[in-house]
Amino acid sequence: MTEEIRNGYEQADWQKHYDDNDLAWDLGEVAQPFVRLWEDNVLQPGTLIVPGCGQGHEVIYFAERGFRVTGVDYSPGAVKLLGESLKHKDLNAQVLHRDFFELETAHDQGYDAMLEQTFFCAIRPDQRPAYVETVSRILKSGGLLFGLFYETGEEGGPPFNTTEADIRNHFSGAFDIERLEKCSFSSEKRKDKEWLAVLRKKPENQTG
Template sequence: MTDFLSDEFWNNRYVDGNTGWDLGEISPPIKAYVDQLENKELKILIPGAGNGHEVSYLFDQGFRNVHVLDFAPLAMQTFLERNPEFPTSQAHTANFFDFEGAFDLIIEQTLFCAIDPCLRSSYAEQSASLLRNGGKLVGVLFNREFDGGPPFGGSKSDYVDQFKPFFSEVSMEECYNSIGPRQGNELFIRLTK
């Protein structure tokens, strides 16, 4: 028996190949955002990165100060095997809620929907604590409900209430460029500490 949503629960999803969330490539809304970034020196964290398609895209585009984090050991091992050039010092097998650092940018892609919804305010607070002043949390959140979970859904008004206490600027807009099955069901978020 594994605790629901524990590191062991998630690691077993990778062991079993039960990873229906994995797009096999960078999420298109995040690619569009990354492609307009000019500063390749940004210190970037991608938490709950799984197989890390966003991480390898950024690294290949020349963002060398990108850090990958996931608490499922198999996901991290697979990422490093597929990306042998990636510095192991920037690969963290760790719990997001226990991690420490000061980043310019955190990229969110299906970690928020994977945690227990009762931890959402803690996620917002922890994201802010991992950013330097003026740093940004950017990415994609589901804008729909699901039966059960994970993934756990939600709506813009709930999210705004959860993030506003910790960020000075909160922007959440419907994505125009989601992958087919997620079209109309995603918000692109840009939050500034």
């Protein structure tokens, strides 16, 4: 096991993928489960944040549907690609060049929803409590965390394996689990390996 795999990625490791145009994780389009959630009226337009957004296919998809979207990524390569796509499409969305875990307090309770797509598996497992803390901080009470969690079934990472138990253990304190199921319409290479989750932030006085 290489040092990189044992320790996860630093910002420079991600940026190198953008420098080398090596974006193996990128589906090249919005992930179909998000299209389903939208078409099934699970989601209503509002403020939406997408951490670790990469090229931001989801940012674009939801900006086109009337959401006020904020994409966050700490790799300049991702920010540049998404900025160019938005400009090309003449679309409005905010793109922040930031470490998700260091979002300023101005973002606190600022979002109706957060979209998860290959970000939870991209961070080191020891950063997962900080993920839960940050999403709990920036969502409004009753806000939704929805997305896809990647069960790679493999050791090391990124991507780091995420099981159903991991999701329940990390999120059930601060979130009600409204939906958690193996996704039946994942992309071919993630078939049977994604958990589709719809989690609702509990009111502050009900967290435990």
